[in-house]
Amino acid sequence: xxxxxxxxxxxxxxxxxxxxxxxxxxxxxxxxxxxxxxxxxxxxxxxxxxxxxxxxxxxxxxxxxxxxxxxxxxxxxxxxxxxxxxxxxxxxxxxxxxxxxx
Amino acid sequence: xxxxxxxxxxxxxxxxxxxxxxxxxxxxxxxxxxxxxxxxxxxxxxxxxxxxxxxxxxxxxxxxxxxxxxxxxxxxxxxxxxxxxxxxxxxxxxxxxxxxxxxxxxxxxxxxxxxxxxxxxxxxxxxxxxxxxxxxxxxxxxxxxxxxxxxxxxxxxxxxxxxxxxxxxxxxxxxxxxxxxxxxxxxxxxxxxxxxxxxxxxxxxxxxxxxxxxxxxxxxxxxxxxxxxxxxxxxxxxxxxxxxxxxxxxxxxxxxxxxxxxxxxxxxxxxxxxxxxxxxxxxxxxxxxxxxxxxxxxxxxxxxxxxxxxxxxxxxxxxxxxxxxxxxxxxxxxxxxxxxxxxxxxxxxxxxxxxxxxxxxxxxxxxxxxxxxxxxxxxxxxxxxxxxxxxxxxxxxxxxxxxxxxxxxxxxxxxxxxxxxxxxxxxxxxxxxxxxxxxxxxxxxxxxxxxxxxxxxxxxxxxxxxxxxxxxxxxxxxxxxxxxxxxxxxxxxxxxxxxxxxxxxxxxxxxxxxxxxxxxxxxxxxxxxxxxxxxxxxxxxxxxxxxxxxxxxxxxxxxxxxxxxxxxxxxxxxxxxxxxxxxxxxxxxxxxxxxxxxxxxxxxxxxxxxxxxxxxxxxxxxxxxxxxxxxxxxxxxxxxxxx
Numbered sequence: 150x151x152x153x154x155x156x157x158x159x160x161x162x163x164x165x166x167x168x169x170x171x172x173x174x175x176x177x178x179x180x181x182x183x184x185x186x187x188x189x190x191x192x193x194x195x196x197x198x199x200x201x202x203x204x205x206x207x208x209x210x211x212x213x214x215x216x217x218x219x220x221x222x223x224x225x226x227x228x229x230x231x232x233x234x235x236x237x238x239x240x241x242x243x244x245x246x247x248x249x250x251x
Numbered sequence: 252x253x254x255x256x257x258x259x260x261x262x263x264x265x266x267x268x269x270x271x272x273x274x275x276x277x278x279x280x281x282x283x284x285x286x287x288x289x290x291x292x293x294x295x296x297x298x299x300x301x302x303x304x305x306x307x308x309x310x311x312x313x314x315x316x317x318x319x320x321x322x323x324x325x326x327x328x329x330x331x332x333x334x335x336x337x338x339x340x341x342x343x344x345x346x347x348x349x350x351x352x353x354x355x356x357x358x359x360x361x362x363x364x365x366x367x368x369x370x371x372x373x374x375x376x377x378x379x380x381x382x383x384x385x386x387x388x389x390x391x392x393x394x395x396x397x398x399x400x401x402x403x404x405x406x407x408x409x410x411x412x413x414x415x416x417x418x419x420x421x422x423x424x425x426x427x428x429x430x431x432x433x434x435x436x437x438x439x440x441x442x443x444x445x446x447x448x449x450x451x452x453x454x455x456x457x458x459x460x461x462x463x464x465x466x467x468x469x470x471x472x473x474x475x476x477x478x479x480x481x482x483x484x485x486x487x488x489x490x491x492x493x494x495x496x497x498x499x500x501x502x503x504x505x506x507x508x509x510x511x512x513x514x515x516x517x518x519x520x521x522x523x524x525x526x527x528x529x530x531x532x533x534x535x536x537x538x539x540x541x542x543x544x545x546x547x548x549x550x551x552x553x554x555x556x557x558x559x560x561x562x563x564x565x566x567x568x569x570x571x572x573x574x575x576x577x578x579x580x581x582x583x584x585x586x587x588x589x590x591x592x593x594x595x596x597x598x599x600x601x602x603x604x605x606x607x608x609x610x611x612x613x614x615x616x617x618x619x620x621x622x623x624x625x626x627x628x629x630x631x632x633x634x635x636x637x638x639x640x641x642x643x644x645x646x647x648x649x650x651x652x653x654x655x656x657x658x659x660x661x662x663x664x665x666x667x668x669x670x671x672x673x674x675x676x677x678x679x680x681x682x683x684x685x686x687x688x689x690x691x692x693x694x695x696x697x698x699x700x701x702x703x704x705x706x707x708x709x710x711x712x713x714x715x716x717x718x719x720x721x722x723x724x725x726x727x728x729x730x731x732x733x734x735x736x737x738x739x740x741x742x743x744x745x746x747x748x749x750x751x752x753x754x755x756x757x758x759x760x761x762x763x764x765x766x767x768x769x770x771x772x773x774x775x776x777x778x779x780x781x782x783x784x785x786x787x788x789x790x791x792x793x794x795x796x797x798x799x800x801x802x803x804x805x806x807x808x809x810x811x812x813x814x815x816x817x818x819x820x821x822x823x824x825x826x827x828x829x830x831x832x833x834x835x836x837x838x839x840x841x842x843x844x845x846x847x848x849x850x851x852x853x854x855x856x857x858x859x860x861x862x863x864x865x866x867x868x869x870x871x872x873x874x875x876x877x878x879x880x881x882x883x884x885x886x887x888x889x890x891x892x893x894x
Contacts, residue, residue, distance in 0.1 A: 172865050180861075247858025 156197035163190035177231045177241040181224060188220045253309070256302035257318070260336045263299050263346060264385035266292045267353075270378040274371055285371035289378050290357045296385065297350040300343075307343040307746075314340055314746060319391050319455055330446070333453055337391035340746040341590060345388040345522060348597045349515050351727075353381040355720035356510040359605055362717040363506055363612055373413060377510070380406035384515050388522065393442050393452040396523065400438070400487070403516045404431050410511060411503040423502035430496040434486020441480020445530075448476070454526055461529045470534050477530055477537035481544075484520030489571045490578060491548040495808055497571055501563040505608030508563060513570050513604050514597035521577040521593055525586050528749050532584055539673050542582020542666075546677035549575030551805075553687035557694070558791075558802040561618040562607045565695050569644065570600055572684060576659050579681060583674065585662035586749040591735045592659055594743075595651035598731045599643035602724035606637035609717055610699065613710040620695055625704030630712050634700045636725040641696050643728040645689035646769040648762075651732035656685060657765055658735065658744075661758055685765055689772025697780040 163186055170183025192213040199209025235241050256262075270292035278285045307313050321335020357377055364373055383402035390396035405428075412424030446452050448468045449460045464473055484490070489497035500512045511517070524531065524541060531538045552571035559565045573596045580589035611618065613630060627634040643650040646657070660681055667674035712718075735743030737757035745752055778784040791798045800806070 168868065172861050172868065243861060244859055246860070250856060250858030 153197055153201040156201075157194060160190045160194040160197070163187070163193065175242045175244055177234065177243055180243065181227045181231070184227070185220060185224065188216055192216050253302045253306040256299045257306040257338065258320075260299070260303055260320075260338055260346075260389060263296045263303070263350070264382045264389060266296045266299075266382075267378040267385065268382035271375050271382060274375040274378065279371040279375070282370040285374045286357070286361055289374040290354070290361075292378065293350065293354045293357055293381055296381070297354045300346040300350040303338065304343045304347050307338060307340050311746075313338065314748065317342075317391075317455060319453075321391050321453065324392075324395070329450075331451075332394050333392050334395045335391035335453075336389040337454060338389075341522075341525065341586070342388050344590060344594060344747055346385065348594055349381065349384050349388060352510055352514040352597055352601050353377070353384075355601070355723060356506045356605070359509075359608070359717050359720040360504075360506045362714045363608055364504060369413060373410075373504070376406055376409050376413070377506075380410065380511060380516070384519070387519055391454055393445065393454065393457075393527070396526075397438065397442060400483070400519060400523070401435065403511075403519060404428065404435070404487070407431075407500070407511050407516055410507040411500045413503055413507065417502065420502040423496075423499040427496040427500050430493050431486040434482045434484070434493050436482070437479045437486075438483025441476055441483065444476040445480070448473070457527065458529050461533050464530075464533050470536075473530070474534045474536045477534065478540050481524065481537070481541060484524050484578075485544065486520070487523075488517050488520030488574045488578065489548075490520070490544050490575060491551055492807065494548065494552065494571050495804075495811065498564050498567040498804075501561070501567050505563070505604060505611060508567070509601045509604035509608065512567065513600040517570065517574060518577065518593050518597070521574060521581065521589060524578070524581050525589055525749075528581060528584070528586050531581070532749075535670070538582050538584060539670070540582075542579055542663075542673065542677055545575045545578025545580075545582050546663075546680050547575070548572070549579060549684045550680045550687075551575075553684045553691065554801050555804050556691040557687060558798060560620055562610065562620055562623075562695065562699060563604070563618060565620070565691060566600070566603055566607060569688065569692065570596075572688065573600065573644070576656065576681065576684070579677060580659045580662055582677075583659075583662040583666035585659075585666075587735075587744040587747055588655070588658040588662045590747045591732075591743050592655035595643070595655040595728075595731050598651055598724055598727040599640040602721060602728050603637055603640040603644070605717070605721055605724065606633050606640065609633040609713040609721065610710070612713060612717070614708055617708070620699040622705065623699040623708070624702035626700045626710055628704070629710040632712055632718050632721060636721040637700065638696055639725045639728050641692040643732075645692055645773060646685055646765055647773075648766060649729075649732070651728050651730070653765070653769075654732035654735050654737075657737075657758075657762055660685075660761055660765060664758075664761065682765070682768060686768045686772045689769040690776050693773045693776035694780050697776055701781060 167183045167185075167187030167190060170186065171180050174180050174183060195209040195213045195216070197209075199207065231241055234246060238245055267289075270289045274285045274289060278288055310318075317337050317339035319335055319337050321333040321337075324332045324334045326332065357374065360373065360377070364370055367373065380403060383399045383406055387396055387399035387403060390399060408424050408428040411427050412420050414420045415424075442452065445457070449457055449464075451457060451460070460467065464470075468476075482493075486493040497512060497517065501508055503512075531541060549572045552568045552575060556565050556568035556572065559568060573592070577589045577592050577596070580592060609630065610623065610626060610633060613626075613633075614623065617623065639650070643652040646653045648654075660678065663674055663678045663681055667678055713721075739745075779787050779790070803809075
C-alpha cells in the first residue's frame with residue numbers, strides 16, 4: 150500500500166538531490182538540470198497531495214502544469230544566460246563567474 | 252521753545268545721529284563741511300538741552316514723578332518692551348553735561364585734529380557717540396538703555412582705535428571693547444533676570460514694584476541679580492577689577508579721552524546705577540557691594556596715579572579714582588552726591604584732558620611729564636586753565652570739585668551712622684584718597700608746567716578754537732559747584748535726588764578737614780617737585796616694594812595675562828585635547844568600525860552564486876527548525892497576522 154508519505158518522502162529525496170546539485174556542481178548545465186529535478190520534486194508533491202487529500206477539483210494538477218510551463222521558460226532563459234556567459238569567458242564553469250565579487 | 256523742547260526731547264539724540272548719517276554718506280570728502288555740520292547739529296542739541304533743563308527747573312513736580320513719553324516697541328505674550336524718553340532733573344542734568352562737553356570737544360577738535368586724514372570720519376564718530384550717549388541718558392526702558400549702552404561702547408572702540416595704523420591703538424581698542432563686554436554680559440543677565448522677576452523693564456514701573464519687591468522675589472535673589480547687573484557698570488565705569496582698559500584707552504586722540512573716557516561714557520555706569528538706585532536701596536547688601544567697590548577703586552587708582560609718568564595716564568587713573576567716588580556715593584544711597592560729583596568732574600576732567608591735549612599738540616606727542624617743564628612761559632592759557640582744573644579736583648574751595656567731594660564725604664559719614672562696619676573704613680579711605688588726589692595732580696602740574704625748562708622743546712600756545720573750550724570749561728570748573736552750595740535752600744540736592752529731600756546742615760568740621768587734607772597734598776607736592784626739599788627718588792627707594800607695585804599698576808595686567816595664559820589657554824589645551832582625541836575619536840571610531848567591519852565582511856561577497864544560494868538554504872533550515880521547536884509568537888512574525 151503506497152501512501153502519501155511515500156510520495157512525499159520520494160519528493161523530499163528528489164528535492165534534496167536537486168538542491169545538492171544546485172549548490173555544489175560547477176557545470177552550469179548540470180545546475181540547470183538540478184533545478185529541473187527540484188521542480189519535478191515539487192510537481193510530484195503537488196499531484197500526490199491532489200490525489201490523496203482528495204479535494205474536489207484539480208488544483209494540484211493545475212499548479213503542476215503551471216510549474217512545468219514556468220520551468221520550460223526558465224530553462225530557456227537559463228540556457229540563454231549560460232550561452233552569453235560562454236561567449237564572455239569561453240567556459241561554463243560557475244566558479245569562474247564571480248562578477249559580483251567585492 | 253521750552254515746551255517744544257520738553258515734548259520733543261527725542262530730537263536731542265536724533266540730531267547728532269542725523270549728522271553721523273549725513274557725514275558718513277554725503278559730506279565725508281569735505282572735512283570743513285563735515286565738521287561744520289556736525290558742530291551745528293550738536294550745538295542745536297545743546298540749545299534744546301538747555302531748554303529742557305530750564306523746563307525741568309520750572310516744573311518741580313518732575314522730581315517726584317518723571318515725565319515719560321513712551322511707545323510700544325514690540326510685544327508678545329508675556330513680554331512688552333517700550334521705548335521712550337524720560338525727563339527728570341537727573342536726565343536733564345546729564346543732557347546738559349553731555350551736550351556741553353560734546354560741543355566743546357567738537358570745537359576743540361577743529362584745531363587738534365587739523366590735517367588728520369580721517370578728519371571727517373572723526374566727526375562722524377563723535378556725532379554717533381553723542382547720539383548714543385544722549386539716547387542712553389533719555390532712555391525710559393532698561394533694554395533701550397542697553398542698546399545705547401552697547402552703541403557708546405562701539406563708538407568708544409572706534410575712537411580709541413581711530414589711529415588704527417598704530418599697533419598700540421588697535422590693541423587698546425580691542426582691550427577696551429572686550430573688557431567692557433565682560434561686564435556687559437553680567438549686565439545682560441541682570442536685565443533678563445529683572446524682566447523675569449518684575450515682568451517689566453520700564454524704569455518708572457520698576458520703581459513702583461521695587462517698593463514691595465518681596466511679592467516678586469526674595470531679598471537674597473534680588474541681591475544676587477543686582478550684583479551681577481552691577482558688573483556692567485563696573486566694566487563701563489572702569490571700576491576694579493575691570494579698570495584695565497581705561498588707561499590704555501588714552502591711545503585714542505585726546506578729544507576722545509576728554510569726551511568719552513572722562514566726561515560722558517565712563518559715567519554711563521554711574522548713571523545706570525543711579526537710575527535704578529531704588530532697587531539697590533531695597534536690598535542693602537547690594538548697596539554695600541557698590542560702596543565697597545567704589546571706595547576701593549577710588550583709593551586703588553589714586554595710588555597708581557602717584558607714580559605714573561605719562562600725562563594722560565595720570566589723568567586716566569584719576570578718572571578711575573573719581574568714578575570710584577561716584578560709586579561710593581551711590582553705595583551710600585545718595586543719588587545727589589553722586590550726580591553732583593559726576594557733573595563737576597565732567598567739567599574739570601574734560602578741562603584737564605583738553606589741556607593735556609594742548610600740551611601734546613605743542614610738544615608733538617611727547618607724553619612723559621619729565622620731558623616737559625617750564626611750559627607756563629610759552630603756554631599761559633593752557634597752564635592756568637589746567638591749574639584751575641587741578642585745584643578743582645584737589646578740592647580747594649570755592650571751586651567745583653570741593654563742593655561735590657565734600658558732599659560725598661558727608662553722605663558716607665552719614666551712612667556710617669547706619670552701618671559703621673561698612674562705611675567707616677570707606678570714609679577714611681575716601682579722605683586719604685582726597686589727599687592722594689591733591690598730591691598726584693600737583694606733582695603733575697609742578698613737574699610739567701613749572702619745572703625746569705627743557706631747551707629741546709619749542710612749545711607754542713594753542714589756536715583759538717582749542718583755547719575757547721578750555722576757557723569755558725575753566726569757568727564751569729570754578730562756578731559749577733555753586734549750584735550745590737550747602738547753604739542753598741533749593742540747591743542741587745533739592746532737584747536731583749531719590750526719595751525724601753533732607754537738607755543737611757553744612758558740616759564745617761568736615762569742610763575744614765577736607766580743605767586741610769587737600770592743602771597738605773598740594774604742599775607735599777610743592778616740597779617734592781618744585782622746591783626739591785625732598786628728593787622724590789629717595790622717597791621712591793624708601794617705599795621700595797610699594798613704589799614698584801604702584802609703578803607697575805599692581806601687576807593687574809600681568810595677572811590677567813597670566814590668568815589668560817595659564818587658566819584660559821590651559822583650559823583651551825585640555826579642551827582641545829578632549830576634542831581631538833575624545834570627540835573626534837568617537838566620530839572617527841564610528842567610521843573606523845564601519846570600515847573595519849566592511850573590510851572583514853567583504854570577503855563574504857564571493858560573487859559565487861552557489862555560495863549565496865547555500866546561505867539562503869541554511870537560513871531557511873534555521874528558520875524551519877525554529878518554527879518546529881521554537882517560540883510560536885516569533886513564528887507569527889514570518890507568517891503574518893501576529894495574533
